[in-house]
Amino acid sequence: MAESLRGLDTVKGQQFVIVTAVFLVLVLIVAGLRVWAKIMVGRRFELHDYLAFASLICTTGFAVDSFLCVYPGTVGMHLLDAAALGMPxxxxxxxxxxxxxxxxxxxxxxxxxxxxxxxxSIFLAHSTSSNRKGLLHYSAYTIYAVSVLYWIAQITLLLSICQPIALQWDPSRGGGHCGDITKQEISSAAMNMILDLSIVVLPMPVL
Structure with a gap:
């Protein structure tokens, strides 16, 4: 009897892997073109480039983790079918x-x-109004600071919402408790959307 591919044996699991892989390849292509363009025009890499590269590394790791959730994990399987494979x-x-x-x-x-x-470094530096330039710089660094604080808050929540942490992957374990994970995820997504929208709107006055 062939070994079960778990999530990969399901249509949902296969679709999840394909979509994730396609978007990862697109991101890698765009990043590669960015590097190529920088080299071709002879421009040095700035801090924002290195931050983007660091994000790309994390994105690749996220994709790999997602693949592992499908196999050897069980993402894509019906809950009862996944449970039948055992708690380990x-x-x-x-x-x-x-x-x-x-x-x-x-x-x-x-x-x-x-x-x-x-x-x-690009849009705000070319503003013709010094007042507008100062306001945009202040706004950018305010959102920057809020984003960092948001990251710290989310990491803290991930580490503390279940005590002991093992309850995250073993709910049957006794002697501990978890906070409301659903509320935490909703609040996290809402704050993330607000920050994303703020970043999209920020350069509009100088475009």
Whole structure:
């Protein structure tokens, strides 16, 4: 009898892997073109470039973690089918899934920092009004600081919402408690959207 490929044996698991792989390849191509363009025009790499590269490394790690959630994990499988494989398999999936939270929040924060530094060095530096220039710089670094604080808060929540941490991947374990993970995820997503929208709107006055 062939060995079960777990999540890869399901249509949802296969779709998840394909979509993740396609977007990862696109991101890598865009990053490669960015490096090539910099080299061709002879421009040195700035802080925002290095922040983007760091985010790319995290994004790649996030994609790998996502693949591992499908196999040897069980993402894509019906819950009852996954449970039938036994708790060790379920724990493996939940452990891998838990680590994706740290990688995701770090990756998104790094790319926010990269964009904000890019705004400061390119768009904001070319503003013809000194008052507007000062306001935009102040706004950019305010969002920058809030993004870093948001990252610290989310890392702290990931480490503390379940005590002991092992409850994240083994809910049957006794002697501890977890906070409301659903509320934490909703508040995290809402704050992330607010920061993203702020970053999109920020350069509008100088475009």
């Amino acid at each position: 398999v379920m724990r493996t999936t939940l452990k891998i899934f838990y680590t994706t939270g740290f990688i995701w929040i770090t990756s998104t924060t790094l790319i926010k920092m990269s964009l904000l530094h890019f705004y400061s």
